[in-house]
Amino acid sequence: MSSDLKDVLGPQKERDGKEKLLRNARRFTSALDQVKDGSMYFDEDGDLAHEFYEEINPMKRGVKATMRRILNNLKPQGEVKLPFPCLNVDFPIIIYQDSI
Numbered sequence: 890m891s892s893d894l895k896d897v898l899g900p901q902k903e904r905d906g907k908e909k910l911l912r913n914a915r916r917f918t919s920a921l922d923q924v925k926d927g928s929m930y931f932d933e934d935g936d937l938a939h940e941f942y943e944e945i946n947p948m949k950r951g952v953k954a955t956m957r958r959i960l961n962n963l964k965p966q967g968e969v970k971l972p973f974p975c976l977n978v979d980f981p982i983i984i985y986q987d988s989i
Contacts, residue, residue: 920982921974927966932959937966 929937941959976984 920977920980922971922977923974924968924970925975927969929966930963931966933962 929939930941931937932941941963942956943959945955945957947954
């Protein structure tokens with residue numbers, strides 16, 4: 890590689906490194922989480938639940954009806970605001986309190 894090319898690529902690598910450090914620093918701006926990803930789903934009707942089932946009627950008389958889990962046409966809930974802030978699990982500091 891020529892020295893001119895190194896001079897051109899060197900500052901770019903430095904910039905990329907600084908941007909990466911800034912992104913990581915922004916990630917840990919607060920030890921507390923205000924929102925989290927929701928664990929529930931919306932169905933086609935707008936109902937919200939962890940799981941959806943539908944009843945399957947039997948073809949023959951005397952056979953019990955069964956339930957089948959619905960996996961299609963579900964949308965994730967998205968971010969949910971927490972009622973109170975919680976500690977971020979990725980926060981890189983150990984919190985310790987000594988009881989006397």
